[in-house]
Amino acid sequence: MSVKIGNIDLGEFPLLLAPMEDVSDPPFRYVCKQGGADLMYTEFISSEGLIRDAAKSRKKLDIFEYERPIGIQIFGSDIESMREATEIATLAGPDLMDINYGCPVKNVACRGAGSALLQDIDKMVKMTEAVVKATHLPVTVKTRLGWDDNTKNIEEVAERLQDIGIQALTIHGRTRAQLYKGEADWTLIREIKRNPRIKIPIFGNGDVDSAVKAANWRLEYEVDGIMIGRAAIGYPWIFREVKHFFKTGEFLPGPTLDERIIACRTHLDKSIEWKGPKVGVFEMRRHYSNYFKGLPDFKHYRMLLVKEENIEIIYQLLDEVAEKYEHVLPFSEMA
Known part of the structure; x- marks a missing residue:
């Protein structure tokens, strides 16, 4: 029903x-x-x-x-x-x-x-x-x-x-x-x-x-x-x-690194689109650590992402994350 x-x-x-x-x-x-x-x-x-x-x-x-x-x-x-x-x-x-x-x-x-x-x-x-x-x-x-x-x-x-x-x-x-x-x-x-x-x-x-x-x-x-x-x-x-x-009754595999980056970028794009570049970038800062929870030694990138105001550089940082962690185990297998 x-x-x-x-x-x-x-x-x-x-x-x-x-x-x-x-x-x-x-x-x-x-x-x-x-x-x-x-x-x-x-x-x-x-x-x-x-x-x-x-x-x-x-x-x-x-x-x-x-x-x-x-x-x-x-x-x-x-x-x-x-x-x-x-x-x-x-x-x-x-x-x-x-x-x-x-x-x-x-x-x-x-x-x-x-x-x-x-x-x-x-x-x-x-x-x-x-x-x-x-x-x-x-x-x-x-x-x-x-x-x-x-x-x-x-x-x-x-x-x-x-x-x-x-x-x-x-x-x-x-x-x-x-x-x-x-x-x-x-x-x-x-x-x-x-x-x-x-x-x-x-x-x-x-x-x-x-x-x-x-x-x-x-x-x-x-x-x-x-x-x-x-x-x-x-x-x-x-x-x-x-x-x-x-x-x-079966577990779906957790999101891949690519899926996480795509979702994070989409969220950022929508944030900029709705709030404008300055506020959109600023308010996105609270979300980065959640999207990449579980990645080893991610603190360095998190600090860069939350300080950065230039949208293009944020995209570059996300590309770097994709490259650096591409061979890391899927998130669901970490912990």
């Missing part, structure tokens, strides 16, 4: 790319789509920023045809601002709208947005209802198990948000208090899937970093799909590897 959000058919068991601040921009989403992501989201966008017409927030509304289906994710603490922001974001033409009730970072949660709403379920319900009514698009939500170990209220959240019209729910298997520490616990996610009242797709998120784990947790926790975040940074192939393992 296909998983559907509204009229969006995501196939039998979709793999979603998580919305990650300062990571999930269009250049990164491009390589993840090529890697096999079924549904992607923008970085989270401030509702206040959209209403004030802040350039940074508006820029995050950029979406491209090749990314579809794609959702725009918004966050905020004021219900009316969220309603207005939903109307603005809908005009950007996404396939769905997503609300962030999961971000744990201080400057979001301590201002009453993101995971802070887990402390006020009534307000969360009212806010979600305002968003659902403000758009013709399907609305989804991403959240956590609760604020802390004493308030794991995700079961109530799931029922009440479904009742007012959300069409899918992604649950990160940690509380806000955990931030990204400790292990994600998916047992409550399974309880929600088993709740006969819950009819919408439930996606699990947190700690999925391999094909084996994805396959095991698919069976163990009975989710409708999996959202992958940090494991895709510098490794967009994780989506195709998971899919191949689902289909065949």
Whole structure:
């Protein structure tokens, strides 16, 4: 059976790319789509920023045809601002709208947005209802198990948000208090899937970093799909590897050095194209070490790549990497 959000058919068991601040921009989403992501989201966008017409927030509304289906994710603490922001974001033409009730970072949660709403379920319900009514698009939500170990209220959240019209729910298997520490616990996610009242797709998120784990947790926790975040940074192939393992029970060989260089160059090209040469080159710096993780003695090249501002020289450095490491074992055989 296909998983559907509204009229969006995501196939039998979709793999979603998580919305990650300062990571999930269009250049990164491009390589993840090529890697096999079924549904992607923008970085989270401030509702206040959209209403004030802040350039940074508006820029995050950029979406491209090749990314579809794609959702725009918004966050905020004021219900009316969220309603207005939903109307603005809908005009950007996404396939769905997503609300962030999961971000744990201080400057979001301590201002009453993101995971802070887990402390006020009534307000969360009212806010979600305002968003659902403000758009013709399907609305989804991403959240956590609760604020802390004493308030794991995700079961109530799931029922009440479904009742007012959300069409899918992604649950990160940690509380806000955990931030990204400790292990994600998916047992409550399974309880929600088993709740006969819950009819919408439930996606699990947190700690999925391999094909084996994805396959095991698919069976163990009975989710409708999996959202992958940090494991895709510098490794967009994780989506195709998971899919191949689902289909065949066999491991797909890891990406070759050539594939890594092509993906890195593509990411750089898209970054320059979207942000302009200066910002595009600068913001790409955080990705080099991830693309070449595992290469012996790569630090020298990483230092050169992160300092270099000339695009042609960056291309030359990537060519040098290709030449220097061409006889090194495939990445999957290193470690």
